[in-house]
Amino acid sequence: MLITFEGIDGCGKSSQAKLTADRLREQGFECLLVREPGGTELSEHIRTLLLDAKHHAPLAAEAELLLFAASRAQLVRETIEPALARNAIVICDRFTDSTIAYQGYGRGLPLAYIRSINDLATGGLVPDLTFLIDVPLELAIRRRKGMGDDRMESEGKLFFSHVVQGYMALGQKHPDRIHVIDGTDSMEDIHHTITRLVEYELGNDLRHAHRMLDQPRRAGSVSGLPATGDYHYDFESIAESLTT
Ligand code: TYD
Numbered sequence: 001m002l003i004t005f006e007g008i009d010g011c012g013k014s015s016q017a018k019l020t021a022d023r024l025r026e027q028g029f030e031c032l033l034v035r036e037p038g039g040t041e042l043s044e045h046i047r048t049l050l051l052d053a054k055h056h057a058p059l060a061a062e063a064e065l066l067l068f069a070a071s072r073a074q075l076v077r078e079t080i081e082p083a084l085a086r087n088a089i090v091i092c093d094r095f096t097d098s099t100i101a102y103q104g105y106g107r108g109l110p111l112a113y114i115r116s117i118n119d120l121a122t123g124g125l126v127p128d129l130t131f132l133i134d135v136p137l138e139l140a141i142r143r144r145k146g147m148g149d150d151r152m153e154s155e156g157k158l159f160f161s162h163v164v165q166g167y168m169a170l171g172q173k174h175p176d177r178i179h180v181i182d183g184t185d186s187m188e189d190i191h192h193t194i195t196r197l198v199e200y201e202l203g204n205d206l207r208h209a210h211r212m213l214d215q216p217r218r219a220g221s222v223s224g225l226p227a228t229g230d231y232h233y234d235f236e237s238i239a240e241s242l243t244t
Helices: 013-026 041-051 061-085 096-106 111-122 137-144 157-173 187-214 235-243
Strands: 002-006 031-035 089-093 129-134 178-182
Touching: 002 013, 002 096, 013 031, 013 089, 013 129, 013 187, 031 061, 041 061, 061 089, 061 096, 061 111, 096 111, 096 157, 129 157, 129 187, 137 157, 157 178, 178 187
Parallel strands: 002 089, 002 129, 031 089, 129 178
Antiparallel strands: none
């Protein structure tokens, strides 16, 4: 299962991604937490190129888009795909929605190109669940004050208001996948909401897998599905938390 966290800089998503990963690990799941751009040796080098403000001449928007995509392609092939293949849960701090919001709505690059490039970079991989942490722009800017802005964060308010518009459009377009979470709530409340949604999704995933395994085998019908014993999910604790 792939879970992603999205939102503007300073929304609090990285802390929530970590809390979610910690909780899943406590429950006995194999859970991998990665960030974008980054997450592999090569991708971390690309991250430095992308975010270091004093690195080079102004980066062309197209070059920026392709560097984010290159970082993602490497992360997917080297880390995410192998982890998903062994049924680990992967939590990714930013993924393809960031590119739509920042390079599409923020920079104004054509969305059709961005979708194709995202598809190429991910091999068509789409998150099962996305948490979009929504905070007012002013609050995010206040939270970031004094933290030292990277190249993207140095963009002006207008750029970020377009990014926010992009995220809201994505939330409306994919209501089944993207859960918009009120980022002005307390950290505990946000964590609680996210935990329940993750556990609900894990329950669905398992029920679906068990239904498939109960069906008579038709050629190709369960291809790629792991044997029941291969699941790392702690079904009992999920069932327990769903009833409390
Ligand atoms: P991140 O490390 O998440 O920054 P923060 O912790 O401050 O939220 O992300 C780095 C920056 O890169 C962030 O400003 C968003 C931007 N970004 C894009 O513009 N496009 C992308 O595809 C991704 C993944 C990130």
